[in-house]
Amino acid sequence: MSSVYSFTLCFFVAVLNPVSLALGAARSSGAAGFSLPLVPHYRTAAGVLEELLPEGDAEGGVNITSIRPKMIPYSGPLYSVRVGVGSGATQHFYKLALDLARPLTPPTPCIRQLSDRGLAGSRFSYCLVGKQHEHLHRRGFLRFGADIPDQSHARSTALLHWDLAKGRGMYYVNLVGVSLGGRRLTAITPATFKFDPHSLRGGCTLDVGTAYTLMAPPAYHVLAAEVVKHMQRHGVHHAILPPAQKLCFHGTWDSIRVHFPSVTLHFYPESASLFIKPELLFVETMHQHTHYACFAIAAYAERTVIGAGQMLDTRFTFDLQHNRLFFAPEDCHLDTSTVN
Template sequence: MSNVYACMWCFFLVVLNPVSLALDATNSSGAAGFSLPLVPYYRTTAGVLEELLPEGDAEGGVNITSIRPKMIPYSGGIYSVRVGIGSGGTQHFYKLALDLVRPLTWMQCKPCVPEKRQDGSVFNTAASPHYHHIASTDPRCMAPYTRAGQGRCTFDVKFQYGDSRARGVLGSDDFVFDGSGPGSPISSVNGLVFGCAHNTHDFYNHDLWAGVMSLNRHPTSFIRQLSARGLAAPRFSYCLASRQHRDRRGFLRFGADIPDQSHARSTPLLHGDLAQGGGMYYVGVVGVSLGGRRLTAITPVMFELNRRSLRGGCIIDVGTSLTLMATAPYHVLVAELIAHMRSRGVQHAIFSPGQKHCFRGKWESIHRHLPSVTLHFQFHPESVALFIRPELLFVAMTGERTDYVCLAIVPYAERTIIGAGQMLDTRFTFDLQQNRLFFAPEQCHLDTSAVS
């Protein structure tokens, strides 16, 4: 799920330099590697709390509208890349938010109803000499796309929340990646397939993003199209630095540009069948630990994918800024968290509506008791697990007379989604050829460049 579509929180824009590209770098198999700078939007703590703590009173008469500056600099954000699309006079650079869920890179195209404000003009296919519609008879016009009238191939992308969606037609045009300084190469890829959206509903782009870049496993995703042409091995990687390093830019790396991962742990990427998994990156979670203690009430069945309804399972998505957890394991986790904190003398507070779980008291007595969460993966010994430190799990604030710390994991009926906010300082590498996810702790700010 990408919070591009449903996130209503406030963000800070970090303005980054243009894209740095090195398509001439090759690995031993001859496949190229290149990197795109990541452009993050960081939520303010007030923005996070607006979602976690809807306006109203907490249990015990505490008014959340009296919140003051943050105490933990929560770092969850939404990440985009900057690419040029089009040919001739209509070629412009656009910011596309990353999406690991849906199968298609798409953007607003004229005419688009409603036409959302974005960074740059809306793409005009009529003014791009190399733009071509994908015909309904084209072999790429297959599910989930639809053959329509006038020989067009159409798409209808549904977002994760409510009735949000984008509709339009499939086309192809040139994608351009510009260098980061004098003498840097300018490289382009001709005829990449993408979606031209002529209608959107509840597309929350914060007046910035023109659309999304798909890194899904479907053949029409950006990574699959590049690898099919031999421009990059079918692998991509990112390492998200915390907001304290917002004067630095990280990278989305492809193919040979990915650092050595021989030291990393790995787990299989499941449900590669597009009919079953939709091209999303499923991992097999079998258990959860809180503060180093395995929660036996959370069982593997709570994270299983229902192959009929396609609900359930656990996916990885850098386009989702917070981790969402299926309701059954979430309620167990919250109950154990409350017991853990109460046993240490920390009071629990529920904010309504939404039943958001927080803890109140003096900051000095709260923060030292905050536990970690560990996600355990299947088919592996206990050592193969994703450790999430407390700083990435809680949002803190001060009130008039007391302090509050709130859990930054929320329940979600559809499935479990490991989001960007809980991925910081860990490198994730998605290997589509081996169907494995590699991950390892890393000081991600060391794989960045300065924002000029």
């Protein structure tokens, strides 16, 4: 979460009706918590005008993820939280663009505000609804504190924090390997994802402001070659589509989806592994009147970024006090409300 975004979110928290927040917190036994509606949206010209977005990038445009160093603004579904200020005829709603690569880094004023109000402590959580439930027009929540469901069954890995520059830092996870279809790709070693404090490159972070997963080129090229071989064994041929040089496969979604492989990301310790379902790894595409399914992971030289498209139907909980990331599969559409 960017420093600008964190400040903006906390500003809205500060001006929200304390009684309504307290009532939301009262639903939980013991410690307090609250939730904000999580709104999927698309980066359109009209949408940008409607949203209170983070700072502009160096080229004068809008960097919707507001991460420094700058991330690639891939097209696709992104997420905001919806916050209302005021009441009655004077009430206004704002959508705040959400990224979580720099989430509420302690000891920020935001964390202190939430803790002082007894609302959240140092934990927040989200569960992004899977594509198969998009037609239900329901939205999930960014949950704080005691509003977070029980995660005692979840796997966990350490959250690592590095300062990229004075006042700017990011959270990382220790990614050590990748499997395809349950088979470990031994050519992808832990060194592939190591963070370099001198060049500020490398490492692995999670970001709901990045639509699809980006991977360090040495690891990506190994993974992509194995995906091509896997699909070829099933008679499915690949193509490289312009302008982004995407790795794609010939065929309609329904005719080739049965051959899609899964990917597992292995964190340290090895028991902490994130399984990504096959259907989350490909995107249906039309190019020159031909059907393709394109691989939803791309090479990126700066670092590895686990994007929103590969987080669907998994709950992620960030515990900043204990520097832990918890994650577990979940039917995220069951923790939603109807879009008004």
